[in-house]
Amino acid sequence: MKFGDKIREQRKKAGLSQDEAAMGIGITKRTLANYEGGVSYPQDRSVYFKLSEFFDVDVNYFLTEDEEFLTLAAESYGKKGQDQANLILEQAAALFAGGELSETDQIAFLHNMQALFLESKTTRHCAGGELPGKEDGC
Numbered sequence: 806m807k808f809g810d811k812i813r814e815q816r817k818k819a820g821l822s823q824d825e826a827a828m829g830i831g832i833t834k835r836t837l838a839n840y841e842g843g844v845s846y847p848q849d850r851s852v853y854f855k856l857s858e859f860f861d862v863d864v865n866y867f868l869t870e871d872e873e874f875l876t877l878a879a880e881s882y883g884k885k886g887q888d889q890a891n892l893i894l895e896q897a898a899a900l901f902a903g904g905e906l907s908e909t910d911q912i913a914f915l916h917n918m919q920a921l922f923l924e925s926k927t928t929r930h931c932a933g934g935e936l937p938g939k940e941d942g943c
Contacts (some may be wrong), residue, residue: 808872809840811867812840812841815860823841826859829859845887846876847879853868853872871894878890878922886890889922890919893922895917896917897915
């Protein structure tokens with residue numbers, strides 16, 4: 806189940822409108838709608854903790870490896886970096902649609918792609934490239 810579906814499921818299970826849930830979590834209704842619709846992901850890890858606390862579920866329910874990767878990309882490189890990371894995940898999912906790789910190999914491939922993405926962003930930033938990086942890390 807995708808991140809947005811998990812939020813929607815928890816909100817409906819609690820019998821809350823988007824307005825009520827957003828107010829309880831401490832985000833705007835628009836932000837919540839974007840999360841539920843898969844349009845965006847939190848750019849700050851603290852949002853995952855707010856969600857888990859509000860809906861009384863373990864934070865790991867919301868924070869899968871893909872979401873963690875997207876959040877790290879957003880925290881380090883802003884919205885553009887997050888969008889690029891999301892594109893990598895979407896393209897990898899399309900690549901695996903044929904079912905040629907075992908699940909273990911697919912996970913290993915994704916981990917390596919994520920590491921390469923983050924490494925290339927850091928290398929480019931440290932070399933003076935035009936990145937909106939929030940952390941220097943050089």
